[in-house]
Amino acid sequence: MDNFHRDTWAEIDLDAIYDNVANLRRFLPDGTQVMAVVKANAYGHGDAQVATTALEAGASYLAVAILDEALALRQKGINAPILVLGASRPADVELAARHRITLTVFRADWLEEAASIYNGSIPVHLHLKMDTGMGRLGVKDEEETKRITTLIDRHPSFILEGVYTHFATADEVNTDYLSYQYRRFLHMLEWLPSRPPIVHCANSATVLRFPERAFNMARFGISMYGLAPSPSIKPLLPYELKEAFSLHSRLVHVKRLQPGEKVSYGATYTAQEEEWIGTLPIGYADGWLRRLQHFHVLVNGQKAPIVGRICMDQCMIRLPEPLPIGTKVTLIGRQGDEFISVDDVARYLETINYEVPCTISYRVPRIFFRNKRIMEVRNAVCHG
Numbered sequence: 154m155d156n157f158h159r160d161t162w163a164e165i166d167l168d169a170i171y172d173n174v175a176n177l178r179r180f181l182p183d184g185t186q187v188m189a190v191v192k193a194n195a196y197g198h199g200d201a202q203v204a205t206t207a208l209e210a211g212a213s214y215l216a217v218a219i220l221d222e223a224l225a226l227r228q229k230g231i232n233a234p235i236l237v238l239g240a241s242r243p244a245d246v247e248l249a250a251r252h253r254i255t256l257t258v259f260r261a262d263w264l265e266e267a268a269s270i271y272n273g274s275i276p277v278h279l280h281l282k283m284d285t286g287m288g289r290l291g292v293k294d295e296e297e298t299k300r301i302t303t304l305i306d307r308h309p310s311f312i313l314e315g316v317y318t319h320f321a322t323a324d325e326v327n328t329d330y331l332s333y334q335y336r337r338f339l340h341m342l343e344w345l346p347s348r349p350p351i352v353h354c355a356n357s358a359t360v361l362r363f364p365e366r367a368f369n370m371a372r373f374g375i376s377m378y379g380l381a382p383s384p385s386i387k388p389l390l391p392y393e394l395k396e397a398f399s400l401h402s403r404l405v406h407v408k409r410l411q412p413g414e415k416v417s418y419g420a421t422y423t424a425q426e427e428e429w430i431g432t433l434p435i436g437y438a439d440g441w442l443r444r445l446q447h448f449h450v451l452v453n454g455q456k457a458p459i460v461g462r463i464c465m466d467q468c469m470i471r472l473p474e475p476l477p478i479g480t481k482v483t484l485i486g487r488q489g490d491e492f493i494s495v496d497d498v499a500r501y502l503e504t505i506n507y508e509v510p511c512t513i514s515y516r517v518p519r520i521f522f523r524n525k526r527i528m529e530v531r532n533a534v535c536h537g
């Protein structure tokens with residue numbers, strides 16, 4: 154534990170990541186590959202470490218949101234194909250090509266500008282994104298689709314490697330809109346002179362519920378981290394997922410309060426009787442948000458309420474009894490028979506589980522476990 158100097162950390166169980174990907178590989182029809190979605194620092198789990206593990210488990214492609222995330226993976230020695238799912242700049246096509254990074258195209262004018270700038274000989278791999286009803290990015294009409302495929306065909310270095318779409322409601326029990334989008338995708342694929350080598354439409358919810366609709370690659374994000382795409386479809390999933398993320402801290406201060414004494418900003422919490430209060434070195438700048446006031450953590454295998462306002466760097470909990478400085482506290486994860494899941498925190502925050510690990514900031518070091526042993530400690534504060 155000597156790679157960081159505050160007793161707050163996240164633990165990433167890479168064995169869980171491995172198993173979640175390996176189980177998907179076994180579940181998928183033959184010929185359907187896994188694209189591991191590692192954008193946003195792998196949903197807060199550690200981009201390079203998750204990417205490496207997912208590739209070991211059989212993923213053949215990676216996906217990120219922005220070009221810089223792909224460049225960062227290359228800098229960290231990741232050589233697998235990487236697709237940038239979001240928009241990029243025409244002027245960055247050369248940079249992407251040089252680093253063998255695949256870009257998403259969804260506008261003819263973007264491609265015209267890229268073609269006017271890039272006359273290099275290094276191939277530029279492109280995936281055409283079609284908007285079948287997500288309403289975010291994607292080509293929507295046949296005329297523009299044909300302009301794009303013609304432009305690619307005419308450029309000596311542009312290669313249409315893939316085509317894809319994204320579903321808006323795959324995590325909902327009702328499949329009406331999902332089926333509409335799937336049918337729309339089938340129709341829009343007919344606009345292409347021929348199907349490119351890679352066709353993909355499935356996120357975690359889609360591939361786990363309808364693997365036969367995944368074409369030949371599935372974009373596996375949230376469930377690679379062991380989280381269900383939504384509470385409503387969790388009971389419908391075909392196999393158990395293993396949650397990879399946990400969050401821990403240690404008591405740095407313990408004091409006895411007399412009745413009437415206050416805790417934290419606004420003096421909003423008043424001790425009702427003689428109470429023992431502990432201070433934890435984690436706050437909203439770490440992504441442990443202020444709205445988690447009155448939620449609970451685990452200490453000595455028991456629930457302990459968060460009392461008073463959560464500060465930028467610290468928060469306070471009411472202890473079951475006086476406890477030693479340095480006692481381990483679990484904010485997300487297991488202590489004995491008690492377990493606080495990412496879903497529990499998301500539910501309390503009235504948000505989705507995706508947001509919780511993404512929000513645990515760079516200031517919280519990540520300890521990576523592989524084969525049940527510490528493989529790496531990443532402290533982004535000191536090491537950038």
Ligand SMILES: Cc1ncc(COP(=O)(O)O)c(CNc2conc2O)c1O
Pocket residue numbers: 190238319355356357358372373374375376382507
């Ligand atoms: C285009 C695209 N493909 C695949 C995925 C993976 O989805 P999954 O994590 O449900 O498997 C995402 C996730 N994108 C987002 C998840 O939350 N907000 C998003 O924009 C995505 O945007």
